[in-house]
Amino acid sequence: xxxxxxxxxxxxxxxxxxxxxxxxxxxxxxxxxxxxxxxxxxxxxxxxxxxxxxxxxxxxxxxxxxxxxxxxxxxxxxxxxxxxxxxxxxxxxxxxxxxxxxxxxxxxxxxxxxxxxxxxxxxxxxxxxxxxxxxxxxxxxxxxxxxxxxxxxxxxxxxxxxxxxxxxxxxxxxxxxxxxxxxxxxxxxxxxxxxxxxxxxxxxxxxxxxxxxxxxxxxxxxxxxxxxxxxxxxxxxxx
Amino acid sequence: xxxxxxxxxxxxxxxxxxxxxxxxxxxxxxxxxxxxxxxxxxxxxxxxxxxxxxxxxxxxxxxxxxxxxxxxxxxxxxxxxxxxxxxxxxxxxxxxxxxxxxxxxxxxxxxxxxxxxxxxxxxxxxxxxxxxxxxxxxxxxxxxxxxxxxxxxxxxxxxxxxxxxxxxxxxxxxxxxxxxxxxxxxxxxxxxxxxxxxxxxxxxxxxxxxxxxxxxxxxxxxxxxxxxxxxxxxxxxxxxxxxxxxxxxxxxxxxxxxxxxxxxxxxxxxxxxxxxxxxxxxxxx
Ligand SMILES: Nc1ncnc2c1ncn2[C@@H]1O[C@H](COP(=O)(O)OP(=O)(O)OP(=O)(O)O)[C@@H](O)[C@H]1O
Ligand SMILES: [Mg+2]
Numbered sequence: 085x086x087x088x089x090x091x092x093x094x095x096x097x098x099x100x101x102x103x104x105x106x107x108x109x110x111x112x113x114x115x116x117x118x119x120x121x122x123x124x125x126x127x128x129x130x131x132x133x134x135x136x137x138x139x140x141x142x143x144x145x146x147x148x149x150x151x152x153x154x155x156x157x158x159x160x161x162x163x164x165x166x167x168x169x170x171x172x173x174x175x176x177x178x179x180x181x182x183x184x185x186x187x188x189x190x191x192x193x194x195x196x197x198x199x200x201x202x203x204x205x206x207x208x209x210x211x212x213x214x215x216x217x218x219x220x221x222x223x224x225x226x227x228x229x230x231x232x233x234x235x236x237x238x239x240x241x242x243x244x245x246x247x248x249x250x251x252x253x254x255x256x257x258x259x260x261x262x263x264x265x266x267x268x269x270x271x272x273x274x275x276x277x278x279x280x281x282x283x284x285x286x287x288x289x290x291x292x293x294x295x296x297x298x299x300x301x302x303x304x305x306x307x308x309x310x311x312x313x314x315x316x317x318x319x320x321x322x323x
Numbered sequence: 324x325x326x327x328x329x330x331x332x333x334x335x336x337x338x339x340x341x342x343x344x345x346x347x348x349x350x351x352x353x354x355x356x357x358x359x360x361x362x363x364x365x366x367x368x369x370x371x372x373x374x375x376x377x378x379x380x381x382x383x384x385x386x387x388x389x390x391x392x393x394x395x396x397x398x399x400x401x402x403x404x405x406x407x408x409x410x411x412x413x414x415x416x417x418x419x420x421x422x423x424x425x426x427x428x429x430x431x432x433x434x435x436x437x438x439x440x441x442x443x444x445x446x447x448x449x450x451x452x453x454x455x456x457x458x459x460x461x462x463x464x465x466x467x468x469x470x471x472x473x474x475x476x477x478x479x480x481x482x483x484x485x486x487x488x489x490x491x492x493x494x495x496x497x498x499x500x501x502x503x504x505x506x507x508x509x510x511x512x513x514x515x516x517x518x519x520x521x522x523x524x525x526x527x528x529x530x531x532x533x534x535x536x537x538x539x540x541x542x543x544x545x546x547x548x549x550x551x552x553x554x555x556x557x558x559x560x561x562x563x564x565x566x567x568x569x570x571x572x573x574x575x576x577x578x579x580x581x582x583x584x585x586x587x588x589x590x591x592x593x594x595x596x597x598x599x600x601x602x603x604x605x606x607x608x
Contacts, residue, residue: 087423158408166401167421168393169425
């Protein structure tokens with residue numbers, strides 16, 4: 085497990101994505117401060133709604149799920165799978181390490197957003213209401229990030245192809261940003277895409293439309309893709 | 324320790340890569356010899372539990388290796404034919420990674436990694452990224468990873484491919500220095516390697532085992548069957564069409580040929596001591 089975490093920590097891309105996200109946030113915070121000072125705190129609270137969630141999604145798709153196809157890309161799986169712990173144990177270690185690093189990413193972005201907001205707002209006394217609101221959104225983001233990571237990782241492990249997994253998992257998420265909540269109706273396709281692929285959670289909001297339905301849908305989806313990956317692994321003798 | 328292949332066959336679609344293999348391996352070095360496509364790699368992948376056979380099973384001391392799982396793999400070292408590596412890992416990082424997957428403690432992993440890098444002559448290059456190593460150097464990292472954890476079953480698929488003569492000699496030294504308590508199965512096309520290290524040779528042809536014998540017994544079979552003949556170059560065709568020919572050397576107007584024949588092929592033919600190449604030709608030529 086330590087080895088797997090070490091590996092991600094030593095991946096420059098992980099830090100690059102975070103730095104890019106934080107850099108962009110700094111620019112936006114500065115612009116908000118200059119031009120939209122009256123809604124400065126609200127905009128900062130909505131960090132997860134766009135920039136934050138996009139950064140987390142990139143982190144998961146570009147960096148974290150790559151561990152699940154790397155042995156096929158480099159053709160190292162015969163060696164890995166012939167070691168005592170290279171099958172089941174390694175798989176679960178990679179899943180756990182990915183979850184932890186996804187959470188770490190969210191935590192780093194949270195701290196960065198708080199720091200940037202306070203520094204640029206020149207307010208070193210934190211408005212507690214704001215902080216409380218932002219923290220409660222962050223908890224939802226963590227749940228969403230772990231869920232989204234797990235599903236993407238299972239997909240990447242099943243098809244063993246990183247670019248294809250990025251498309252499969254990134255597309256519904258990307259599209260959902262352009263869907264206007266105001267004009268969708270329950271149970272139509274866009275409603276499903278908008279709520280069914282972690283968008284709301286990654287953006288820091290619990291789902292308001294039919295929460296009970298989604299409360300069943302998400303566990304079923306995660307378990308379903310997990311079973312698929314287990315089935316593929318059995319087929320390839322990787323369990 | 325005893326490894327038994329029980330009626331192993333493998334179909335790819337409806338192409339039989341292996342059919343009805345029955346073998347029993349005990350301690351010692353086994354050389355697996357056969358032409359391209361004979362099924363050597365397939366047999367080794369089945370033996371390392373990476374590929375499910377279409378029929379049959381492999382037993383280690385009477386237990387199915389697929390059921391033994393990690394308990395079997397703990398005792399296994401495997402070098403695949405097309406050895407893959409992580410381009411951005413150094414040789415040392417790669418070995419440490421594999422060592423941890425083999426269940427070695429951090430201390431043991433460090434110790435063995437250092438010793439093995441020394442053994443394959445890469446200690447100076449240990450901090451170089453693997454994408455910067457030459458093909459033969461990578462292959463040596465592959466040999467080192469197979470030896471990590473001191474496994475008592477070693478499966479090496481063309482370990483000497485890409486090695487220069489000096490490294491091949493070093494490799495033979497490594498194999499012959501292994502404890503006698505190990506089972507080593509290695510495949511190679513460099514038949515002279517086998518003569519030096521193998522206790523037994525398994526001939527595989529089109530998915531069938533032809534024979535399993537000791538090298539010198541096999542060579543003795545060919546006693547009196549290998550000849551050199553020196554003939555004018557224009558007569559060369561007549562001989563190559565009639566006899567298997569393991570070597571032809573052109574010396575001015577003359578062709579010096581090394582041929583296999585039960586009878587003396589020519590009045591001026593001189594008998595020769597058979598070698599492994601003759602043997603290969605005899606079985607597969
Ligand atoms: N994945 C596969 N799908 C279909 N056919 C395969 C597959 N792998 C191997 N084969 C076929 O099985 C036969 C045996 O292949 P194998 O790789 O075991 O040969 P080999 O003895 O290792 O040859 P080489 O000396 O070239 O390494 C070949 O004819 C090959 O075409
Ligand atoms: Mg082969």
